[in-house]
Amino acid sequence: MKLTKVSKRNLITYGIVIAFYIIIQILNLTGNLSSHMEGLLVPMTYYSIVAVALNLTVGILGELSLGHAGFMCIGAFSASLFSVATKETMNGGLRFFLALVIGTVMAAIFGFLIGIPVLRLKGDYLAIVTLAFGEIIKNILAAVYLGYDEAGLHISFKSFVLQGEGKMLINGAMGIQGTPSDSSFTIAIVILLISLFIVQNLVNSRDGRAIMSIRDNRIASESVGINVVKYKMLAFVISAAIAGTAGVLFSHNTSTLTATSTYFGYNVSIMILVYVVLGGIGNIRGSVIAASILYILPEMLRGLSNYRMLIYSIVLIVIMLINWAPKAIEVREKYVTLLKRRFAK
Amino acid sequence: MTLLDVKNLSISFGGLRAVDDFNISIEEGQLYGLIGPNGAGKTTAFNLLTGVYKPNEGIIKLGDKDITGLSTIEINKAGIARTFQNIRLFKDLSVIDNVKVGLHNQFSYSTLSSVLHLPSYHKVEKEMDEKAMELLKVFGLEEHRDYLASNLPYGQQRKLEIARALATNPKLLLLDEPAAGMNPNETGELMETIQFVREHFGMTILLIEHDMKLVAGICEELTVLNFGRVLTQGPTKEVLSNPEVIKAYIGDE
Ligand SMILES: Nc1ncnc2c1ncn2[C@@H]1O[C@H](COP(=O)(O)OP(=O)(O)OP(=O)(O)O)[C@@H](O)[C@H]1O
Numbered sequence: 001m002k003l004t005k006v007s008k009r010n011l012i013t014y015g016i017v018i019a020f021y022i023i024i025q026i027l028n029l030t031g032n033l034s035s036h037m038e039g040l041l042v043p044m045t046y047y048s049i050v051a052v053a054l055n056l057t058v059g060i061l062g063e064l065s066l067g068h069a070g071f072m073c074i075g076a077f078s079a080s081l082f083s084v085a086t087k088e089t090m091n092g093g094l095r096f097f098l099a100l101v102i103g104t105v106m107a108a109i110f111g112f113l114i115g116i117p118v119l120r121l122k123g124d125y126l127a128i129v130t131l132a133f134g135e136i137i138k139n140i141l142a143a144v145y146l147g148y149d150e151a152g153l154h155i156s157f158k159s160f161v162l163q164g165e166g167k168m169l170i171n172g173a174m175g176i177q178g179t180p181s182d183s184s185f186t187i188a189i190v191i192l193l194i195s196l197f198i199v200q201n202l203v204n205s206r207d208g209r210a211i212m213s214i215r216d217n218r219i220a221s222e223s224v225g226i227n228v229v230k231y232k233m234l235a236f237v238i239s240a241a242i243a244g245t246a247g248v249l250f251s252h253n254t255s256t257l258t259a260t261s262t263y264f265g266y267n268v269s270i271m272i273l274v275y276v277v278l279g280g281i282g283n284i285r286g287s288v289i290a291a292s293i294l295y296i297l298p299e300m301l302r303g304l305s306n307y308r309m310l311i312y313s314i315v316l317i318v319i320m321l322i323n324w325a326p327k328a329i330e331v332r333e334k335y336v337t338l339l340k341r342r343f344a345k
Numbered sequence: 346m347t348l349l350d351v352k353n354l355s356i357s358f359g360g361l362r363a364v365d366d367f368n369i370s371i372e373e374g375q376l377y378g379l380i381g382p383n384g385a386g387k388t389t390a391f392n393l394l395t396g397v398y399k400p401n402e403g404i405i406k407l408g409d410k411d412i413t414g415l416s417t418i419e420i421n422k423a424g425i426a427r428t429f430q431n432i433r434l435f436k437d438l439s440v441i442d443n444v445k446v447g448l449h450n451q452f453s454y455s456t457l458s459s460v461l462h463l464p465s466y467h468k469v470e471k472e473m474d475e476k477a478m479e480l481l482k483v484f485g486l487e488e489h490r491d492y493l494a495s496n497l498p499y500g501q502q503r504k505l506e507i508a509r510a511l512a513t514n515p516k517l518l519l520l521d522e523p524a525a526g527m528n529p530n531e532t533g534e535l536m537e538t539i540q541f542v543r544e545h546f547g548m549t550i551l552l553i554e555h556d557m558k559l560v561a562g563i564c565e566e567l568t569v570l571n572f573g574r575v576l577t578q579g580p581t582k583e584v585l586s587n588p589e590v591i592k593a594y595i596g597d598e
């Protein structure tokens with residue numbers, strides 16, 4: 001079968017991810033990977049996954065979401081609850097698989113519930129509603145107590161004492177303790193590849209074209225019979241679901257899960273949005289690359305303490321210029337065509 | 346047989362009666378013109394026919410079906426497709442993908458197949474490509490299939506809009522100033538294309554146009570709108586020689 005331009009482009013994306021994975025494995029086996037770096041691999045990958053998810057909403061559907069950290073939070077908490085509750089009774093592999101499914105489905109349900117009223121409206125209401133959603137979810141999960149004992153399941157915003165045999169599942173601001181650390185770099189990379197596969201395939205399909213047509217011109221979409229609300233919902237729910245999956249990876253990478261602003265606040269949603277914008281709106285591969293670099297960079301610069309944020313901001317500005325300045329795009333395209341000609345020979 | 350039958354259609358914006366007691370009846374296979382000075386309410390009439398605005402009064406029938414008050418989407422599915430005066434293409438999609446969005450409801454495979462590219466995806470996409478190329482050929486756009494729609498020259502963008510509208514397999518095609526911004530050569534070519542579409546697809550066409558050469562050249566019947574009201578309607582020659590029509594146009598200029 002002849003490869004089209006599009007499928008070639010998609011294959012390159014998978015190739016980059018796999019090559020990166022192999023390089024890391026080699027570094028690891030030869031003892032060249034510090035334990036600090038090793039600890040960054042899973043977070044880097046789940047932020048790449050959320051960036052891909054958010055790009056589906058922002059770049060492909062053309063709607064703004066400021067609550068993707070909230071969907072991560074839903075995925076993280078629902079899956080952790082499940083894993084903590086079944087830790088003693090279920091085999092590890094199956095348990096983590098089910099945890100991934102539960103986190104994904106729960107985030108999808110919340111995406112659906114938010115989308116139903118908001119995506120019907122004409123106008124940019126999604127940003128404000130998702131922003132509020134993320135903050136509310138985070139604050140609720142930071143305040144709720146959930147536990148079970150001989151008398152049954154208890155849920156409250158005040159702490160309580162369990163009667164006899166029992167277990168605290170969510171312990172207010174202390175969150176969920178003892179989530180099994182099922183996430184690994186390998187699983188995270190597999191999920192990144194699956195997310196890329198889903199989103200890139202979707203973009204290049206009948207449903208994806210419908211979604212992008214809404215982004216480009218809603219009135220024209222309706223005029224050719226595209227069910228605008230249905231396709232907005234489809235894109236947004238898939239986007240929320242993938243963010244939920246990333247949340248599962250998050251919570252199964254730390255034994256203590258707390259709903260704090262550092263991990264689930266609007267600033268995190270905005271950070272993910274920065275990844276998407278700098279990687280190129282609508283450019284799925286760009287999201288992965290930008291998220292990876294921009295997540296790792298501040299960590300690598302830790303040694304420079306005072307200059308860290310300065311250097312980080314300079315890098316942000318440089319990336320932005322390279323990506324968006326007309327002159328830079330001109331130069332870049334010139335070199336790309338030159339290179340292509342070289343290789344074509 | 347009458348394809349489009351519109352009775353007493355009206356809409357007001359605030360105090361302005363943009364379309365006032367509009368009646369029109371178009372036979373199957375006709376090439377019908379809607380003319381009138383700037384601001385007469387022609388585009389508003391199209392917006393009423395396609396459900397962009399809901400009429401305050403009146404009935405719109407397509408064949409036997411009452412389509413008054415239906416949504417734009419339902420009206421397209423019932424069989425009306427249109428182009429826009431201020432071109433509305435999917436600018437970041439390729440030329441062929443613009444047409445394939447138009448084909449959306451003619452072909453189908455599941456969302457699962459969209460996401461996983463199952464065999465039904467490959468099979469149906471191939472059929473869609475073939476159908477889309479057929480339409481692009483009608484408008485001489487087949488060489489530009491992979492261009493971004495926004496990179497096409499203006500005249501070809503107008504043609505692509507017609508191709509996209511035709512892709513929805515309509516019974517009635519509404520064209521809002523298809524020749525706007527074209528030079529006389531392009532307009533001549535467009536006239537031929539419109540006539541070809543009509544014969545080749547057996548299409549019924551209602552078009553808004555300011556270019557009187559085009560109108561006189563291809564339309565069989567005309568309705569003239571002025572200040573939202575029907576000034577006169579009938580066979581093209583009679584209408585164009587009507588002194589009131591001439592006055593309405595001169596009064597405008
Ligand atoms: N959504 C709207 N709200 C308020 N007024 C409107 C609206 N749409 C149209 N109008 C008014 O209705 C009148 C008719 O406009 P319309 O666009 O239908 O004219 P037209 O005959 O298509 O003119 P042209 O030849 O310039 O395209 C104009 O006075 C216009 O300002």
Ligand SMILES: [Mg+2]
Nearest residue numbers: 387388389430
């Ligand atoms: Mg008009």
